[in-house]
Amino acid sequence: MRRTKEDAARTREEVLAAAAEIFYENGVSGSSLEKIAQRAGVTRGAIYWHFKDKAEVLTALHREIRLPQETIVDYAIAHGHDDPLGLIENATIEVLQILVNDEHQQRVFAIMILGCEFTEHLSDAAQRIVTANAEMFGKLQKLIEMADERSRLAPLWTADAAARAIQCSMNGLLAEWLRSGKSFPLVDVGERLVRSLIHSMRGETSN
Amino acid sequence: MRRTKEDAARTREEVLAAAAEIFYENGVSGSSLEKIAQRAGVTRGAIYWHFKDKAEVLTALHREIRLPQETIVDYAIAHGHDDPLGLIENATIEVLQILVNDEHQQRVFAIMILGCEFTEHLSDAAQRIVTANAEMFGKLQKLIEMADERSRLAPLWTADAAARAIQCSMNGLLAEWLRSGKSFPLVDVGERLVRSLIHSMRGETSN
DNA sequence: ATGTTTACAATCATTCATGTATGTTTGTAT
DNA sequence: ATACAAACATACATGAATGATTGTAAACAT
Numbered sequence: 297m298r299r300t301k302e303d304a305a306r307t308r309e310e311v312l313a314a315a316a317e318i319f320y321e322n323g324v325s326g327s328s329l330e331k332i333a334q335r336a337g338v339t340r341g342a343i344y345w346h347f348k349d350k351a352e353v354l355t356a357l358h359r360e361i362r363l364p365q366e367t368i369v370d371y372a373i374a375h376g377h378d379d380p381l382g383l384i385e386n387a388t389i390e391v392l393q394i395l396v397n398d399e400h401q402q403r404v405f406a407i408m409i410l411g412c413e414f415t416e417h418l419s420d421a422a423q424r425i426v427t428a429n430a431e432m433f434g435k436l437q438k439l440i441e442m443a444d445e446r447s448r449l450a451p452l453w454t455a456d457a458a459a460r461a462i463q464c465s466m467n468g469l470l471a472e473w474l475r476s477g478k479s480f481p482l483v484d485v486g487e488r489l490v491r492s493l494i495h496s497m498r499g500e501t502s503n
Numbered sequence: 504m505r506r507t508k509e510d511a512a513r514t515r516e517e518v519l520a521a522a523a524e525i526f527y528e529n530g531v532s533g534s535s536l537e538k539i540a541q542r543a544g545v546t547r548g549a550i551y552w553h554f555k556d557k558a559e560v561l562t563a564l565h566r567e568i569r570l571p572q573e574t575i576v577d578y579a580i581a582h583g584h585d586d587p588l589g590l591i592e593n594a595t596i597e598v599l600q601i602l603v604n605d606e607h608q609q610r611v612f613a614i615m616i617l618g619c620e621f622t623e624h625l626s627d628a629a630q631r632i633v634t635a636n637a638e639m640f641g642k643l644q645k646l647i648e649m650a651d652e653r654s655r656l657a658p659l660w661t662a663d664a665a666a667r668a669i670q671c672s673m674n675g676l677l678a679e680w681l682r683s684g685k686s687f688p689l690v691d692v693g694e695r696l697v698r699s700l701i702h703s704m705r706g707e708t709s710n
Numbered sequence: 711a712t713g714t715t716t717a718c719a720a721t722c723a724t725t726c727a728t729g730t731a732t733g734t735t736t737g738t739a740t
Numbered sequence: 741a742t743a744c745a746a747a748c749a750t751a752c753a754t755g756a757a758t759g760a761t762t763g764t765a766a767a768c769a770t
Binding site for chain 1: 530621
């Protein structure tokens with residue numbers, strides 16, 4: 297039996313890791329705490345000691361990762377604001393490259409996108425995704441507005457539509473990639489997609 | 504009490520309508536047949552008479568609508584194959600316009616994308632989406648390959664990447680639109696997005 | 711050395727959805 | 741008029757997941 301602080305923290309992590317697996321395999325609602333406990337090698341008692349209920353396990357799991365969206369915006373802010381559109385382009389590609397190498401993020405993200413129900417009265421975790429999405433959109437929009445002031449956006453685009461388009465494309469790209477079992481090269485397709493979009497927004501000639 | 508054939512078909516429809524509402528509000532797994540029955544003004548007995556179980560209600564609901572993807576491909580095939588890229592562009596826009604005016608399709612689609620868990624051992628309905636997605640991709644790819652043979656694709660693109668990009672963008676657009684509670688003009692953003700992508704694939708100058 | 715708290719395990723009661731079985735009413739064919 | 745089947749409603753039995761309670765061994769403070 298484990299008693300020390302470190303041991304406790306360890307079982308907590310083991311529970312979370314087990315939860316990620318079980319959620320990924322069966323979906324959130326299809327996973328019982330009993331199954332998670334078994335996978336983690338503990339009883340439900342342990343889980344209930346560390347977490348209030350299943351929802352709290354999910355949010356804890358969710359809190360561990362950074363949403364790609366947040367990462368993109370952070371990257372953009374960290375690297376200054378000259379050429380905002382180029383910044384978005386590079387940030388997006390870089391984030392995709394990082395994500396391809398992080399299996400745990402992929403799994404948690406898959407749980408959120410594919411294995412978790414976005415209902416009307418949203419769960420805590422689902423709510424956070426929605427909020428992060430909205431914030432991401434706002435910041436994207438501002439970046440693009442800055443670009444618009446420097447060098448005019450192509451007439452096809454408004455800052456609003458452009459931000460929306462980038463957000464939708466990237467989220468869709470990720471969702472499809474995960475749903476299809478990573479059946480296509482994420483970075484490759486993503487890179488072409490972003491380059492194409494940003495290029496179009498710049499109003500330059502193609503390619 | 505209802506006895507005639509038409510009456511029976513009617514309660515069947517009422518059950519499906521109620522199911523759409525309940526599923527939309529609570530997610531599929533969060534909805535009991537009891538709730539659906541109450542909303543429909545019947546008992547669970549009626550539901551079990553018409554359907555085997557909850558999964559069959561879901562697939563029945565699903566069978567009622569055409570996936571936007573299927574519609575796009577159908578449109579493209581129906582309108583011939585000269586200028587395949589332009590075909591894709593027009594078909595996509597038209598499908599979006601239709602979907603904006605069909606609340607029922609929207610709700611069922613929202614259930615599938617947001618309120619239904621895509622797990623490893625997929626449900627019947629989820630499986631159909633995956634299959635339709637794969638077929639859609641194959642047909643899209645062929646269309647684009649045809650375009651590639653006529654007039655070269657822009658060097659940035661391959662037929663594979665292009666098909667993937669369009670599919671991901673459109674699915675992402677729809678998902679975001681539904682998830683955000685239709686908070687932005689779907690057709691407007693979608694039109695810009697598709698035009699931009701197709702334009703880029705044609706290798707023409709922007710706009 | 712001892713009391714107390716931590717970190718769980720084990721047990722229990724309750725809820726809730728499901729599936730099934732059976733009852734009941736009404737059309738419909740003969 | 742009667743028999744049968746369709747179209748449900750009602751009642752029940754079951755199992756699974758949950759949350760709560762209680763038990764307990766080890767760590768830690770005193």
